[in-house]
Amino acid sequence: MKKLCLLVFLSSLLAAGQNAPPPPAPAFTASELKAFTSLGPIDTHTHIFVTDAEFIGMIRRLNLHTVDICLDDDTDPYLKDLPREIADAKRYVAASQGHSVLATSFNPFLYRDSGFDSSANQQINRDFDQGAVAVKIWKNIGMEIKRPDGSYLMPDDPVFEPIYQDIAAHNKTLIAHLAEPDSCWKPLTPAAPDYSYYVHHPQWHMYGKAGAPSKAAILGARDRILAENPHLRVVGAHLGSMESDFNQLAQHLDRYPNFAVDLAARMPYIIMLPRDQAIAFIRKYQDRLIYATDLEFMPGADTGKTIAQWQSEYARDWKFLATSDLVGYRAKTYRGLNLPQPVLYKLYHANAVHWFPGILKTMEPSAN
Numbered sequence: 001m002k003k004l005c006l007l008v009f010l011s012s013l014l015a016a017g018q019n020a021p022p023p024p025a026p027a028f029t030a031s032e033l034k035a036f037t038s039l040g041p042i043d044t045h046t047h048i049f050v051t052d053a054e055f056i057g058m059i060r061r062l063n064l065h066t067v068d069i070c071l072d073d074d075t076d077p078y079l080k081d082l083p084r085e086i087a088d089a090k091r092y093v094a095a096s097q098g099h100s101v102l103a104t105s106f107n108p109f110l111y112r113d114s115g116f117d118s119s120a121n122q123q124i125n126r127d128f129d130q131g132a133v134a135v136k137i138w139k140n141i142g143m144e145i146k147r148p149d150g151s152y153l154m155p156d157d158p159v160f161e162p163i164y165q166d167i168a169a170h171n172k173t174l175i176a177h178l179a180e181p182d183s184c185w186k187p188l189t190p191a192a193p194d195y196s197y198y199v200h201h202p203q204w205h206m207y208g209k210a211g212a213p214s215k216a217a218i219l220g221a222r223d224r225i226l227a228e229n230p231h232l233r234v235v236g237a238h239l240g241s242m243e244s245d246f247n248q249l250a251q252h253l254d255r256y257p258n259f260a261v262d263l264a265a266r267m268p269y270i271i272m273l274p275r276d277q278a279i280a281f282i283r284k285y286q287d288r289l290i291y292a293t294d295l296e297f298m299p300g301a302d303t304g305k306t307i308a309q310w311q312s313e314y315a316r317d318w319k320f321l322a323t324s325d326l327v328g329y330r331a332k333t334y335r336g337l338n339l340p341q342p343v344l345y346k347l348y349h350a351n352a353v354h355w356f357p358g359i360l361k362t363m364e365p366s367a368n
Helices: 006-011 030-038 053-061 082-095 116-129 158-169 195-200 215-228 246-255 267-271 275-284 303-322 341-355
Strands: 042-048 065-069 100-104 134-137 173-176 233-236 259-262 295-297 326-329 332-335
Touching (some): 065 082, 082 100, 100 116, 116 158, 246 259, 246 275, 303 341
Parallel strands (some): 042 065
16 A cells, blocks of 8 residues: 555545535434444443433443543643542443443653552552553653653653553553644644644644654654563554554554554544545454544533534444445545445454453443
């Protein structure tokens, strides 16, 4: 597969898109909903911190199962309180009646504290004992937290190694959201798929920040974790932050057998690929790609709007992956991939089961 950088496939948008106006926001047809629910679909990248009966009813109607991910974000008023966040996630998981499991996290800002690794492992292991299947590390490692000398704390810093070893020893999974799309390190442009995000979250736009590590440096640190911990199962969030270069992603999947990636919040990059290349890539790496969305339900959010957003995104993704219908994105339309049923089953169910051991202890794929 020839190298696909962001500029290349953005330049192909006109050719890939159809001239017809995009269809309205998608909704499942009755037959699509039946096909979707029959897979026992699992979304391995969500953030749910509200326990709401109407929302849980939607989850049950879709026969959907989720991994509810926690993270420590000091720039967010809610997410900077990790203990409360984990408690809220556990409350939702308990109320979901087997439709969700926890992915916990730890506070990386405490990395200089005496006994940091021991304390982090104790907290993580308590969550494992209560059913957590994974641990999340986030982009603030590599992109925000600094060492006393002003250099950025990187994910392969020795301070984290005992935590990685403990995760592997418990046969759990590390979810790694490290680095960001290429546009994070470039001047903002409306042409970039991630433009809106950095407009609303300028603290994560790295362009022009003095001393900031390059994207390559952060991903290189992640690769050293993969190489030095061959028994550590790592799922790279958001296509492993290699969404703009599928050739690079393929090379990593070939090189590291302990590495898989989720599709969370990166479906537009797949939608905009030339259709034959998207199909070929997914079929070749069908065992290493895990369906996920990055959808969230945060405190204070409107339940009705949240449910509508979730249902719309699942319907859009299903139409694109499972049918040959036209799917709209950015005022253009793209032909769905119409992937074979065995591939869809891997993307939506089997790969989550394989890469997150223990996930089915509470997630039984039965419609109820």
